[in-house]
Amino acid sequence: MTMAIILGDHQYGKAENRIVRIVRDTARHTIADVNVSTCLRGDFDAAHLTGDQGAVLPTDTQKQTAYAYAKTIGLESIEAYALALATHFVDDVEPVREARVEVERYDWTRVDADGTGAGHDHTWVRSGQEVRTASVTVSGTADARRTWVTGGLKDLVILKSTGSEFHGFLEDEFTVLEPTHDRVMATALNAKWRFDGTEVDWNATYAAIKHALTSTFATQHSLALQQTLYAMGTAVLESVPAVVEVRLSAPNKHHFEYDLGRFGIENHGEVFHADDRPYGLIQASAIRDDAPDAGPAWTPYTGLV
Numbered sequence: 001m002t003m004a005i006i007l008g009d010h011q012y013g014k015a016e017n018r019i020v021r022i023v024r025d026t027a028r029h030t031i032a033d034v035n036v037s038t039c040l041r042g043d044f045d046a047a048h049l050t051g052d053q054g055a056v057l058p059t060d061t062q063k064q065t066a067y068a069y070a071k072t073i074g075l076e077s078i079e080a081y082a083l084a085l086a087t088h089f090v091d092d093v094e095p096v097r098e099a100r101v102e103v104e105r106y107d108w109t110r111v112d113a114d115g116t117g118a119g120h121d122h123t124w125v126r127s128g129q130e131v132r133t134a135s136v137t138v139s140g141t142a143d144a145r146r147t148w149v150t151g152g153l154k155d156l157v158i159l160k161s162t163g164s165e166f167h168g169f170l171e172d173e174f175t176v177l178e179p180t181h182d183r184v185m186a187t188a189l190n191a192k193w194r195f196d197g198t199e200v201d202w203n204a205t206y207a208a209i210k211h212a213l214t215s216t217f218a219t220q221h222s223l224a225l226q227q228t229l230y231a232m233g234t235a236v237l238e239s240v241p242a243v244v245e246v247r248l249s250a251p252n253k254h255h256f257e258y259d260l261g262r263f264g265i266e267n268h269g270e271v272f273h274a275d276d277r278p279y280g281l282i283q284a285s286a287i288r289d290d291a292p293d294a295g296p297a298w299t300p301y302t303g304l305v
């Protein structure tokens, strides 16, 4: 019996171009600090089957293009930049049938050098909060163009010191967990959302989505992280019409009340041990029932976004 082996799925590109773009048209500079990955999909069979590089746009060229577009398109919004870059690869590089650009953006905050709160013109400190993410996938030629945009945030560490319960859960012979009616709830939120269309004010929408996520975490009295996550996803869909799907992943960063009774000290939910592992990992999504097909919107390249 002979066995046939065929080439399976393949994609290639330059991962994690660390690009910093300063805008210095006036004395008050701006900074955009990003991590850009580009990925090409198409008929690159020959490169794998025979080593023929005729159809292969080198990953080095993809890198150069990513830097050039940081100047010509700019990085005012990572979604608009990724749209331009992905569209270029599909439109201008013949063998490319589909391109995906993934971007992480790290935040910087102006130094309050004079104490007025206005912030220094050209000095920042790296902000420790979340990493903003985006992916753009562009498919097909201009007459049959399809485009998918996702946004997201990673590692948004958020904690509420009350307003969270967990009880009434299923019990078996291994259950030792005590029910609680008042606990700390904390997570390092990872969120991704899918847009319908590209006519979006990307930066204002990002702020609105982050507000919907964090304000719901704050105000919704929680009976479980699962309930909170679904409420957060629903809040995004209700407040941002351009978003059709939200995917959330949240480690339950357990805070265990520390036993001070051994020292004759009453604790009353004020001193905790913040455990780092293991952690419950809760994942949930919310989607509009009329959401268009996700196509390759979630098909990853680096796995970073």
Ligand SMILES: O=c1[nH]c(=O)c2[nH]c(=O)[nH]c2[nH]1
Binding pocket: 166, 177, 223, 224, 225, 226, 252, 280
């Ligand atoms: O919000 C929670 N969801 C769970 O599924 C779970 N399981 C657990 O032990 N603690 C919690 N908390």
